[in-house]
Amino acid sequence: MAEVAEVYVGQEEFVRLTLTALLADGHVLIESVPGLGKTLLVQILGKILGCQFQRIQFTADLMPSDITGQPIYNARTSEFVFRPGPVFTQILLADEINRSPAKTHAALLEIMQEKHVTVDGTTRHIAPPFLVLATQNPVESEGTYNLPEAQLDRFLFKLVIDYPTPEEEDEILQLHCEPESVSQQITTDVHTLTDPETIIRLQSYCHNIRVDTRIISYINQIVRLTRNWPAFYMGASPRAGIALLNGSRVLAAFAGRDYVVPDDVAELVIPALRHRVILSPEAEVEGVSVDQSLLSLQQSIEVPRL
Template sequence: MYQAVSAEVAKLYVGQDELVLGTLTALFSGGHVLIESVPGLGKTLFVRTLGRALGCDFGRIQFTADLMPSDITGAPVFDMQKSEFRFRPGPVFTQLLLADEINRSPAKTHAALLEIMQEYRVTIDGTSHVVPQPFLVMATQNPLESEGTYNLPEAQLDRFMFKLKVDYPNEAQEAEILKLHSKQVNLNERLENEVRTITDPETVRKMIQLCGTVNVEDALVDYINKIVRATRSWPAFHIGASPRAGLALMQCARTLAGFGGRDYAIPDDVVEVAIPALRHRVQLTAEAEIEGRDVDEELLAMIRGIEVPRD
């Protein structure tokens, strides 16, 4: 299914293989994705195309400084005809949600997403409203502009399975983008006519359950455990990864094995997802930041020092 979905997405969305692979891995692992990129790289187009290919609903929230929690979750409104309050669902009641520039909103708005991302439900006035599944949050933040932004709390960063960094396309890809999207053709028509829906939400849910059955040997579990625990004692890190990071590595290794047509995970699966799964869960020490060290490079050096299981 991974190859089929990727092929459909590629009809309108050019390049960014890491973003496509990371997002699909998180989706089929039951996780969420934080994307760090500059504006204008087609993230909204990607989510819309992905939703079309998967047969899932798509939603988008533009985060701003005055965005309220009720603008995300929904709120009770008074029904004049029935003389009673009824719940009006917010834009979060979708399946693929793009939370654009999430770091432009204050902490109370971020907190509104916490329960939804973890529990897949919204609680309003003591009543729980279930969010349709599969449910994937793709949150974006702009690394360049810091004015008017709020740092995401560690509790919310830990909720994201991956942090993906999206860079500019290469020269050939950018030329293809210019040819593909400069004809002023209605995007809705192109999605309808060019991108096939190859699955449905129920099949995606079954695939998520199927990925969870992939075998992970005890030796690989120990390898994952050593990687996560090593982040807590690595000299360059002030804060290490939580046990949730180990769960993310386990789930994603299973999913990658499934993408590869295997019913067992291997160390290469773990290594492939280790950096995007850990880079937002660790923090450099003040000394390491002053020295200009990079989180990804430190993680790579740490992983290379851990013995890989051979059996």
């Protein structure tokens, strides 16, 4: 976190939960307006983590082969040679994913789940760690395609990024007054602190964090209650419980514990569930938000004592 702050101002929760998703072996859906530094953050994370970084700008004419890669004919050898697409990386920014047709973003979402690409009958595995940060714009609706619920469910978290505070925005402007450009600052001020092999070991460590049966019951109550909560037309799937379980293990590791406490789960309820539930028409008419409903639901459940 401190290394990121060298050249990236604010958005501490965004950074923290992105790292949580990485160590939980999940992916993140980001909802924000353009210009809030998502690409910059991914570049910084790639440098700090020692991981490869790629970016795909999703457009209406983007094809699945533009993501996965395709065989290219080599006239010299008279053979087809596979040219890997940008998905063969470790940190991938899928910018404005909902601007492409369903078959295109469905291709990426399948890769997120399976961790491999199949082209012309040949399966090629994507080397771990593999983190996808997919963005969508909440303002512009023209030329966009809504992601189906089944595809939204593939994301561990949905993060909503707001504008920086006045103090943070002032600090951003101060950074841009420096003689070095931001790209140069990343090169000189940001240092590589780890590598993919270490990240894989950390993922394994987090996966073995102890979870008490009372915590498991607490997670189960939260997820199951979304299916009967009056404000929701559709509740969360069992995958939501797995997201809460895996994410809370990572937060426990961040806190230096080898066991999960209820606060770890509580911190993740909104980011892990907000994209997995659908408001009822009555709740929408009343102006109730998903986040407000999830908070009310969470507060209605007794927190277990360990």
